[in-house]
Amino acid sequence: MGDLMIGFENCTKEFRLDNDHRVILDEATLMFDPSDRVCVLGLPSSGKTTIANLLSGFGRPNAGQVHRSGRISWPLGFAGAFHPSMSGARNIEIIADLAEAPRNWVSAYVAEFSELGDDYYRPLETYSSSMRSRLGFALSMAIPADTYVVDGIVGTGSPSYRAKCEVAFEQKLDNAGMFFVTQSPRIAEKFGRRFAVLKDGDFVLTEDFSAAEKAFEEQLAAQDDLRLLVEGFAND
Amino acid sequence: MSPAQNAGPLDAVSIWLRKTKAIIQREIGSRYTGDAIGYLWAYIVPLAWIAVIYVLFIALDRRVPIDTDLGSFICSGVVPYLCARYAVNAILRARTAYRHILSFSTVSHNLVAGAVFLLELGNSILVFLTLLLLNYALFGFFEMHDPLLALWGFSLAVGVGGAFGYLMMSLSTIWPALSRATPIFLRPFFYISGVFYTANELTPRVVELLSWNPLFHGIEVLRSGLFEGYTSPLATNAMPLTFIAICVAIGFMVQRRRFSGEGADEDASWAI
Numbered sequence: 001m002g003d004l005m006i007g008f009e010n011c012t013k014e015f016r017l018d019n020d021h022r023v024i025l026d027e028a029t030l031m032f033d034p035s036d037r038v039c040v041l042g043l044p045s046s047g048k049t050t051i052a053n054l055l056s057g058f059g060r061p062n063a064g065q066v067h068r069s070g071r072i073s074w075p076l077g078f079a080g081a082f083h084p085s086m087s088g089a090r091n092i093e094i095i096a097d098l099a100e101a102p103r104n105w106v107s108a109y110v111a112e113f114s115e116l117g118d119d120y121y122r123p124l125e126t127y128s129s130s131m132r133s134r135l136g137f138a139l140s141m142a143i144p145a146d147t148y149v150v151d152g153i154v155g156t157g158s159p160s161y162r163a164k165c166e167v168a169f170e171q172k173l174d175n176a177g178m179f180f181v182t183q184s185p186r187i188a189e190k191f192g193r194r195f196a197v198l199k200d201g202d203f204v205l206t207e208d209f210s211a212a213e214k215a216f217e218e219q220l221a222a223q224d225d226l227r228l229l230v231e232g233f234a235n236d
Numbered sequence: 237m238s239p240a241q242n243a244g245p246l247d248a249v250s251i252w253l254r255k256t257k258a259i260i261q262r263e264i265g266s267r268y269t270g271d272a273i274g275y276l277w278a279y280i281v282p283l284a285w286i287a288v289i290y291v292l293f294i295a296l297d298r299r300v301p302i303d304t305d306l307g308s309f310i311c312s313g314v315v316p317y318l319c320a321r322y323a324v325n326a327i328l329r330a331r332t333a334y335r336h337i338l339s340f341s342t343v344s345h346n347l348v349a350g351a352v353f354l355l356e357l358g359n360s361i362l363v364f365l366t367l368l369l370l371n372y373a374l375f376g377f378f379e380m381h382d383p384l385l386a387l388w389g390f391s392l393a394v395g396v397g398g399a400f401g402y403l404m405m406s407l408s409t410i411w412p413a414l415s416r417a418t419p420i421f422l423r424p425f426f427y428i429s430g431v432f433y434t435a436n437e438l439t440p441r442v443v444e445l446l447s448w449n450p451l452f453h454g455i456e457v458l459r460s461g462l463f464e465g466y467t468s469p470l471a472t473n474a475m476p477l478t479f480i481a482i483c484v485a486i487g488f489m490v491q492r493r494r495f496s497g498e499g500a501d502e503d504a505s506w507a508i
Contacts, residue, residue, distance in 0.1 A: 056339055057338075057339030058335065058336060058339055074336065074339065078336070080336055081336040081337055083262065083265060083266040085265060085266060086262070086265040086266065090261070090265060093258075094258045094259075094261055094262045095337070097254050097255060097257070097258035098255055098258050098259070098337055098340060098342065098343050099340055099342060100251060100255070100342045
């Protein structure tokens with residue numbers, strides 16, 4: 001493996017809550033170049049957000065190693081680090097300073113891209129969830145990354161604003177890579193260049209999108225069969 | 237590679253100052269919820285403690301062991317004790333409050349702990365001075381024999397708290413339960429740090445037993461600076477300074493060991 005490769009090496013990530021034991025990754029390995037555009041298709045509730053958070057550095061695996069080199073982003077549109085009692089502008093300026101990014105430029109870009117108007121200078125606790133998402137997404141676009149981490153969807157808000165986000169993100173991908181975990185084959189096909197399917201806690205790399213889509217649909221069908229079986233037992 | 241890694245020493249200092257300021261601004265904005273009542277809260281809690289001990293002293297008919305007024309004596313014990321605890325709690329809390337921001341390679345646990353401690357120290361000194369002035373305004377008493385020595389003693393006490401908080405923050409990256417258990421370790425210090433008595437009131441055997449407590453030393457150094465003619469067998473710098481050095485050294489080594497793998501691997505995961 002090259003020095004610049006990023007990703008997951010023999011990673012195990014599991015949660016134990018009361019009697020529930022969930023294994024998200026089970027000695028899973030997926031290494032790729034930071035400039036790759038990797039899409040991982042995963043079923044609902046299979047742990048996609050946990051995997052995105054691991055690569056973003058928000059958590060650690062129980063075993064194995066997450067390799068991070070170059071500038072790896074927070075999950076696109078992440079708004080969890082904002083503080084509600086501070087204004088959008090103050091939140092952005094502080095994060096820009098901590099990221100060693102040009103504060104004034106970042107703040108001006110976010111103000112314009114988020115389309116928040118005067119609300120940009122009001123406390124976040126007055127924001128709707130859509131406004132917070134726009135602020136988070138604008139921040140993601142304001143600071144360049146070598147690899148963007150995407151959890152689920154690109155963009156937020158109204159269809160027109162989401163389209164604007166997708167255009168901005170596609171422009172970013174001209175000079176950057178991407179690690180995208182999603183349950184939407186349509187979005188995966190649009191943004192991805194390499195594809196994998198999350199299966200039984202492991203990353204299964206496929207030759208192309210068609211193979212990934214086929215494997216993913218088989219998983220979906222198996223999940224539906226299982227659901228029908230459980231419902232059948234329940235009805236009996 | 238982040239700009240700081242390419243910068244010269246002066247630029248690096250400037251970037252460090254900017255990031256420290258950003259953390260302090262974030263702390264002020266979040267901790268005090270950004271309004272006047274939030275700021276007042278920093279004063280109300282120690283004031284309430286002082287009031288409770290004041291009432292207890294009067295109710296138990298306890299005499300002040302130093303030739304000074306009751307308010308100044310209580311301030312000299314309660315405020316450094318509380319501020320040391322605040323420093324521990326603030327640094328411990330920072331590990332979770334900054335967990336997302338700590339994913340930037342430009343932000344380390346050391347940077348966050350240092351910035352939070354600086355804010356805590358400055359805030360503590362301000363609270364202490366305000367309470368001394370309040371005592372003067374209400375009762376006409378103000379004690380300040382040697383301002384520099386008083387400031388040094390107060391800083392030692394808060395520094396002991398900060399260093400212990402840093403050690404616990406570092407160790408809790410390995411054993412997360414430690415951060416929840418820390419208040420249990422701290423509770424006895426209210427009774428064994430000379431908060432409402434002085435070392436001179438104790439028997440030599442008890443002084444010897446409590447001489448390992450660095451917070452007691454800090455409080456006694458503070459009293460030496462506040463009260464003219466006050467001398468104490470525990471007013472020494474060696475114990476608190478050694479304690480601070482050991483805590484910081486162990487904490488730093490734990491941080492390095494814990495994050496050494498990442499440090500080599502993620503040179504600049506700072507983008508958003």
